[in-house]
Amino acid sequence: MSRPWRRLAIAGSVGWPQGPAWHAVVTDELSDYLLRMPENSTLYVRHGDADEGPDAIAHRWASSPRSALVAHMQGQAGPAIPNRADVEIIEERLPADWAACNPHCKEFKADGSPHRRPNPGYPDHPRRGHLPDYCPSAGHWRNPNVVGYLYDGPPNRCERKHYTPIPDARVSLLMAWNYNNSPGTSATVRHAITMGVPYRVWGAFG
Numbered sequence: 001m002s003r004p005w006r007r008l009a010i011a012g013s014v015g016w017p018q019g020p021a022w023h024a025v026v027t028d029e030l031s032d033y034l035l036r037m038p039e040n041s042t043l044y045v046r047h048g049d050a051d052e053g054p055d056a057i058a059h060r061w062a063s064s065p066r067s068a069l070v071a072h073m074q075g076q077a078g079p080a081i082p083n084r085a086d087v088e089i090i091e092e093r094l095p096a097d098w099a100a101c102n103p104h105c106k107e108f109k110a111d112g113s114p115h116r117r118p119n120p121g122y123p124d125h126p127r128r129g130h131l132p133d134y135c136p137s138a139g140h141w142r143n144p145n146v147v148g149y150l151y152d153g154p155p156n157r158c159e160r161k162h163y164t165p166i167p168d169a170r171v172s173l174l175m176a177w178n179y180n181n182s183p184g185t186s187a188t189v190r191h192a193i194t195m196g197v198p199y200r201v202w203g204a205f206g
């Protein structure tokens, strides 16, 4: 019998605040989901690998010792909280490809300026590294991958005929933490809605 599994997709605004309470809004949901996993199962945690915000929080959560994940719940009244060492956690990190353009990228914008942008942090930008210039739509093309699909349609639309499921990437639930309606997080939720991927959104405004 194959091992049961669930796949959580994580999306979130890179501007999601850093304070402990904001952090716990994310980690409490992840720990709660872990506690509800089937016995001896695999939990895939899929995210866009941003170096700030909920992607980074989920990365640190998935890399933590198992005992640390539920430590904050232990010591409370009631039955002991299991640390669910029987559940295997596998992270699926999907960084945006800043180097390559998608075939749908146009070389020039309507006003004649180039589509690709110079990398202001060259040569040491934390995400775009050594690239002298980059595709500003890289996140846009990557976002549907987070919910398990390739998308080859026009930017800023979600047309069903342009989606192709990625093999072995079916998402059980998208958890999205949206701060000030950031465009990337909102777009990821729209991809999930279009393709019938279950989702929950935590919205916040600062």
Ligand SMILES: [Zn+2]
Residues within 6 Å of the ligand: 100, 101, 102, 105, 106, 115, 135, 136, 137, 138
């Ligand atoms: Zn491009």
